[in-house]
Amino acid sequence: MTRSDKGVPEKVAWVLVRDNRVLVTRSHGRDRFYFPGGHREPGESDSETLVREIAEELRARIDPTSMVHFGTFEIGEGHPEHGPFRMICYTADHRGELTPSREIAEKAWFRHTDRDRVSAVDELVLTALHESGWLT
Template sequence: MVALKTVGLLVVRDRKLLLAFSRNKQCFYLPGGKVDEGETEKGALCREIEEELHVQLTEEDLEYYTHITAPAFGEKRGVIMEQDCYLVHRDIEPKPAAEIGEIRFFSSDEYAEQSAQAPGAIAILKILQEAGLVD
């Protein structure tokens, strides 16, 4: 089994979670990505969010929220995503960039209607729903 160390950004508005549509993987997932060698988690997340959403964050904008483990969507069988998820504590105006085709806010039920669903997105939506943060 191979583990991918990743980070994800949690943006909740009106009891819905922001997800980004990857043109490469043809699925909505949590904005963020892999942590490169020598990067801190928060540094990697700031870099990924600037690349994907045209938003400049500082490490001080981010607060650790939770960790999820799930099969890595779009990767070979047996690849597991180990993702630390961070809340952002200021308003941001994300715009799709790079491989991101669209961004949208989802409730758990709305995401369940998607034809392709990332296991990590399902997991974090469940955690946020149990915490009363999303519908």
């Protein structure tokens, strides 16, 4: 698992909004949904991580030149879910259908009202999207 300079576990995530809903995925054996993405491999940049993870999870190709940092979200030490944890979120264009791979049980398009179905850090992103007017 990738960690920040301060030892906080980190994930690079893709934020894709369409029609006032955002793409989320659920892995096999999990109840909660998460933003697609994952942890950096040693020496990887955020863009390299996102390109690799989205290809692995959804068989789509991220255009790294279109990546825009949406925000960095963190839950703190002692959070009941699993703090501390940091998620670095980017919007980006893609090519190809969003087809879940074997590691993904399900993809869905969530509104802000679905925030109780995601992890704590993902809920922070849903709220930020709602407050910015991207989600209803």
